[in-house]
Amino acid sequence: MIFHREQTENKGAIKALDRPSSPFGRMATTSEPLLSKSSRPDDRSEEHGSAIAAHPSIVFVAEIGKIRDIGSISGPGDFWREFVVESKKLWYLAGPAIFTSICQYSLGCITQMFAGQVGTLELAAVSVENSVIAGFSFGVMLGMGSALETLCGQAYGAGQLDMMGVYMQRSWVILNSTALLLSLLYVFAGPVLRLIGQTEEIAGAAGTFSVWMIPQLFAYAMNFPIAKFLQAQSRMMAMAVVSVVALLLHILFSWLLILRLGWGLVGAAVVLNASWWLIVLGQLAYIFGGACGRAWSGFSLKAFANLWGFVRLSLASAVMLW
Numbered sequence: 001m002i003f004h005r006e007q008t009e010n011k012g013a014i015k016a017l018d019r020p021s022s023p024f025g026r027m028a029t030t031s032e033p034l035l036s037k038s039s040r041p042d043d044r045s046e047e048h049g050s051a052i053a054a055h056p057s058i059v060f061v062a063e064i065g066k067i068r069d070i071g072s073i074s075g076p077g078d079f080w081r082e083f084v085v086e087s088k089k090l091w092y093l094a095g096p097a098i099f100t101s102i103c104q105y106s107l108g109c110i111t112q113m114f115a116g117q118v119g120t121l122e123l124a125a126v127s128v129e130n131s132v133i134a135g136f137s138f139g140v141m142l143g144m145g146s147a148l149e150t151l152c153g154q155a156y157g158a159g160q161l162d163m164m165g166v167y168m169q170r171s172w173v174i175l176n177s178t179a180l181l182l183s184l185l186y187v188f189a190g191p192v193l194r195l196i197g198q199t200e201e202i203a204g205a206a207g208t209f210s211v212w213m214i215p216q217l218f219a220y221a222m223n224f225p226i227a228k229f230l231q232a233q234s235r236m237m238a239m240a241v242v243s244v245v246a247l248l249l250h251i252l253f254s255w256l257l258i259l260r261l262g263w264g265l266v267g268a269a270v271v272l273n274a275s276w277w278l279i280v281l282g283q284l285a286y287i288f289g290g291a292c293g294r295a296w297s298g299f300s301l302k303a304f305a306n307l308w309g310f311v312r313l314s315l316a317s318a319v320m321l322w
Helices: 002-018 048-054 056-062 076-118 120-145 147-157 162-187 189-195 200-212 214-231 236-260 265-291 307-321
Strands: none
Touching: 076 120, 076 236, 076 265, 120 147, 120 162, 120 189, 120 200, 120 214, 120 265, 120 307, 147 162, 147 214, 147 307, 162 189, 162 200, 162 214, 162 307, 189 200, 200 214, 200 265, 214 236, 214 265, 236 265
């Protein structure tokens, strides 16, 4: 009975690999499939064995009845041993990811700190822009870009590495189009802030600073798809290195332009925009340099296919995370 149950579970796990999971199954049946055409159940019968052999994550699912994730635990000593092993695996990925997020979040905070040394109005302008205008846009972009987590994870697990780059480009198209719409919020930030009760002086300064920060909005549109693309391949350390370099340069040039040269809000906008684009360009250099192998095979017109399905998925992801 136990042997029969294990066989049934193994067959069910293998079949689950061939089925498009909800809510993305509907997209997979359109003219432009979620993955490439070879990922459909009727075309993968010959490639299924090789795909399983090539990817440890699929091996684990397919052989779930034969391979144990952890050893047997019969006491506190065994529990502690397995706890240490699993913690190392977790922090190997989570540590650089956490560090990357801290570095990127610190960019706006450091700009705020230096702006506070210039004057109260400058501090208020940067704070309002960071928390209201940029904060709203950050949430929308992060949510829409997070749709790539599912798609790139599926493509990587199914061995369709070439589709990962296509998905990232498709997300660039959608997020940059969204950034064009959100740029209207930056342009009319002054009237919007007055409408929600900000004083005339602060609304005027924050509105001007918001217009100067439009380049940061498009950096968001590029950065979040890149981040999900690299995370799906567990390339967290590259993101962490680029982020810490950007943070250190951001501190140096913030002091130089805002305080030393006396550029004030103009210097704050220049440095903050440059720091976000440095992160984007550094990650692109890593990808274009061939570090991701077959996951990046160049720009493709496939990025413009099935955009509406991708838009719906991105919007659903944005609503879920926002």
